Amino acid sequence: MLHWLLLAHVSAALLARDSPYSGFNDPNVLGGSMLTIVNNTYPPGLGEPLNVILSADSDPAVLKDSLYDGGFQNYMLSVHLSTQCLGAQFGSTQEANLDGHTNVTEIQTLRQNYGDPYIGSCRETFEGGQHLRYWKQNDTGAIFMAVSVEMELIKGHDIIPNGYNVGRDFLVGNVTSLPAPLDGRNLTNTSTFVGSTRYRNYTYNTEVRYVGGLLSNSSADINHYLTVEEDGMPAIDGLVAVFTVSITDRPKGVSAAGRAGASALVAAAALVAALV
Numbered sequence: 001m002l003h004w005l006l007l008a009h010v011s012a013a014l015l016a017r018d019s020p021y022s023g024f025n026d027p028n029v030l031g032g033s034m035l036t037i038v039n040n041t042y043p044p045g046l047g048e049p050l051n052v053i054l055s056a057d058s059d060p061a062v063l064k065d066s067l068y069d070g071g072f073q074n075y076m077l078s079v080h081l082s083t084q085c086l087g088a089q090f091g092s093t094q095e096a097n098l099d100g101h102t103n104v105t106e107i108q109t110l111r112q113n114y115g116d117p118y119i120g121s122c123r124e125t126f127e128g129g130q131h132l133r134y135w136k137q138n139d140t141g142a143i144f145m146a147v148s149v150e151m152e153l154i155k156g157h158d159i160i161p162n163g164y165n166v167g168r169d170f171l172v173g174n175v176t177s178l179p180a181p182l183d184g185r186n187l188t189n190t191s192t193f194v195g196s197t198r199y200r201n202y203t204y205n206t207e208v209r210y211v212g213g214l215l216s217n218s219s220a221d222i223n224h225y226l227t228v229e230e231d232g233m234p235a236i237d238g239l240v241a242v243f244t245v246s247i248t249d250r251p252k253g254v255s256a257a258g259r260a261g262a263s264a265l266v267a268a269a270a271l272v273a274a275l276v
């Protein structure tokens, strides 16, 4: 029995490795979508691009949706993105289907906090700015994000011109501490960036790879495409920024949890080798 359990564990890991992408599975291949599900769009059925992925090859601590222990919310605070204004969900939520089975409601929306982690996100709620909805991919643990820059509330929170690409590139520029925002028109499926941020004594080193093939370079099925298209370009460029994060420094006295999954797998493989 133990023997079979271990074999199942090892072959699941080998299967995942057949994917052309490392650290997540392509929802399109599974029957899901890289566009979110939004209610009441006109015409119906439009969605927003999942344009950033935190790969499961990242440190296990940052993949946990937590404000503590160096978790995802602490990482996002290192780039001035906070949970909702006064804990309330202003505006509607969206869903995503990352596994081909279930439409899952977003975990929550994070908003630009203008340097104030306590009530700064209220400012974004009314003035507009960068915001991010996120989901966890069940089978891999990767975090998928729909990032964009929206207009002020009075304008109905439409997305600004080129606001999906710009939202993604602001996030890339911030997590890698670039001196100036990226010029999105220069990005290709070979662009890479690396750099660090720090919050509450956790230092996050982020490697970014822009990848093609997950979204299309077009306006088809994109929510708010009329306000987003700019200079005759499609609403999105089709690139997804894949982040792989390592935690290179922690508060004194906190030790790395270690790659529990990876080491268990190595142990399992060794056991299987011993058994067969």
Ligand SMILES: *[C@@H]1O[C@H](CO)[C@@H](O)[C@H](O)[C@H]1NC(C)=O
Pocket (backbone or CB within 6 Å): 037, 039, 092, 093, 094, 095, 105
């Ligand atoms: C969309 O509308 C349906 C029916 O009113 C509702 O059940 C669902 O929760 C809504 N989805 C979201 C993401 O708000």
Ligand SMILES: *[C@@H]1O[C@H](CO)[C@@H](O)[C@H](O)[C@H]1NC(C)=O
Pocket (backbone or CB within 6 Å): 037, 045, 097, 103
């Ligand atoms: C999931 O969303 C898709 C796209 O909007 C819709 O066609 C489908 O009916 C939804 N599935 C369920 C179970 O609600």
Ligand SMILES: *[C@@H]1O[C@H](CO)[C@@H](O)[C@H](O)[C@H]1NC(C)=O
Pocket (backbone or CB within 6 Å): 102, 104, 138, 139
């Ligand atoms: C994936 O998520 C859905 C919805 O949250 C849940 O019902 C399902 O059990 C999960 N599947 C796995 C394999 O964790």
Ligand SMILES: *[C@@H]1O[C@H](CO)[C@@H](O)[C@H](O)[C@H]1NC(C)=O
Pocket (backbone or CB within 6 Å): 112, 130, 169, 170, 171, 172, 173, 174, 177, 178, 179, 180, 181, 182
């Ligand atoms: C970081 O994000 C903010 C918006 O939240 C943006 O104004 C700024 O230009 C970004 N910085 C870089 C280097 O991209």
Ligand SMILES: *[C@@H]1O[C@H](CO)[C@@H](O)[C@H](O)[C@H]1NC(C)=O
Pocket (backbone or CB within 6 Å): 182, 183, 186
């Ligand atoms: C983008 O490309 C243009 C044309 O090749 C170049 O002039 C510009 O300096 C580039 N911008 C950045 C930020 O690399």
Ligand SMILES: *[C@@H]1O[C@H](CO)[C@@H](O)[C@H](O)[C@H]1NC(C)=O
Pocket (backbone or CB within 6 Å): 200, 201, 251, 252
């Ligand atoms: C970060 O480290 C400094 C220097 O060791 C310490 O004074 C400070 O209290 C720490 N802050 C947090 C939030 O752990």
Ligand SMILES: *[C@@H]1O[C@H](CO)[C@@H](O)[C@H](O)[C@H]1NC(C)=O
Pocket (backbone or CB within 6 Å): 189, 211, 212, 213
């Ligand atoms: C990258 O883009 C080029 C030009 O659009 C294309 O020919 C190539 O197949 C792409 N490569 C990948 C890995 O997506």
Ligand SMILES: *[C@@H]1O[C@H](CO)[C@@H](O)[C@H](O)[C@H]1NC(C)=O
Pocket (backbone or CB within 6 Å): 187, 188, 189, 217, 233, 234, 237, 238, 239
């Ligand atoms: C997207 O398509 C436009 C033409 O519509 C082209 O100029 C641009 O280079 C393409 N972007 C990428 C990332 O392939």
